[in-house]
Amino acid sequence: MSEKRDLLIIGAGPGGYVAAIYAAKKGYKVTLVDKSYIGGTCLNIGCIPTKSLIHSASLYHEAISNEEFGLNVSDARIDLEKAVSKKEEIRKTLIDGIVFLLNKYNVEIIFGTAKLTGNHTASITTETKNLEIEASNIIISTGSKTKHLPLEGFDLPGVMDSEALLDNKKLPRSLTVIGGGIIGMEFAFMYGMMGVNVNVVEFLPNILPLIDRDVSLRLIRFAKQNNISIQTSSQVTKIEKLDDGTLRTHFILKGNQNYVDSDLVLEAVGRVPVIEGIGLENTDIVFEKKGIVVDSSMKTNLENVYAIGDVTGIMQLAHVASHQAIIAVDNMMGNQAKMEYDYIPSVVFTSPQIASVGKMESVLKDEEASYRVFKVPFSANGRAVLMNQSFGFIKMLIDNQSNKLLGATVFGGDAEHLVSQLTIMMKNHLTFEEIKETVFSHPTTSELIHEGALGVLKEAIHFVD
Secondary structure, eight states, X not given: OOEEEEEEEEOOSTTHHHHHHHHXXXXXXXXEEESSOTTHHHHHHSHHHHHHHHHHHHHHXXXXXXXXXXXXXXXXXXXXXXXXXXXXXXXXXXXXXXXXXXXXXXXXXXXXXXXXXXXXXXXXXXXXXXXXXXXXXXXXXXXXXXXXXXXXXXXXXXXXXXXXXXXXXXXXXXXXXXXXXXXXXXXXXHHHHTTOEEEEEOSSSSSSTTSOHHHHHHHHHXXXXXTEEEEOSXXXXXXXXXXXXXEEEEEEETTEEEEEEESEEEEOOOEEEOOTTSOGGGSOOOEETTEEOOOTXXXXXXXXXXXXXXXXXXXXXXXXXXXXXXXXXXXXXXXXXXXXXXXXXXXXXSSSOEEEEEOOHHHHHHTTOOEEEEEEEGGGOHHHHHTTOTTOEEEEEEETTTOOEEEEXXXXXXXXXXXXXXXXXXXXXXXXXXXXXXXXXXXXXXXXXXXXXXXXXXXXXXXXX
């Protein structure tokens, strides 16, 4: 006989575990199933581990490159094994915290494989037992997995995906990164700041295609300063291993055969939703190759069956999955909530950082929108200058009719924090006049937003508008 649950959640990533805690706090009897671990890709093999290693790389890079600020380190070195160990310590600490909360709110955690057997039923297999569950509500949050290129040599030792490279404890002399998207460029800067010679090979004409081109082009200059060489419009054809163990990556550029040699190769060509093996074929759920189809309430075509996170193929961002989780549970409980994607911030943890929210300029051009560009220079901010980030800027895209912010990109220090303030401004439709009337603390980079508002109003104090 099947056991009944108020809510079955398949997948314990940043969407699944947030949905579990949120629903349990509201009185639902929740079962959370994952075949691997709590926290999903983000916490275990994605966002958190990469940022931990990037932090280690940044500390090392600052120590050896800031003599002008009084740092004179004669024998600095990066201990990658210790950095990986610290990464694991951080991961475990965060997982333990989430498990504590799940237990506190009586969420049933099952480590096993869940497979849908009907529109509201699932079979769960663990190492010790099999369960049949009938759930009044279901949330599918199975996430995504690494996309692999079906090319010769990609199964060679030393050719890794991001998950494997996160556990690499020996610093290579050189690294080839196949893919110039967010994952590829973050790893490129991580290893480049550690002193590794990095070559990025990107198929598209530009790196970071989802980022404002004005900013991605500027990043290339900083890539060169961090031991990173970039080849765009380049199609990788194969990888071979030479007699001395070197990995040779072959690619075509402008019709010519080229290659680059390295100790390791990272394959970072994107991620695809996990829709196979979860029993969708046993249900009436509508899904496509790009993911499960949902509406703005995160509901599938079936009543009380929802999908959130990467499995929907909408936006592969952990914070999007977490918010989608809240939207799904709210709707499950009869509250009409809708997911909006116009004001979703994103951050690229390169050096300098890049953060953006709203529309890119290329999109506005395609829409033939009436807008203007306004740039706020970091050189107008004391905190940015003392951080040695005076090269940075905030690029604002402003609607000519309403004078409202349509999109913004931050390039430089504290971008990860500044973008949240810009998101609040956009989400709440704040005017530049209202920002002008707000007092920002000094000395902080947040003052750049206030100075930007003054500049838009032709009243800038610290730079010529």
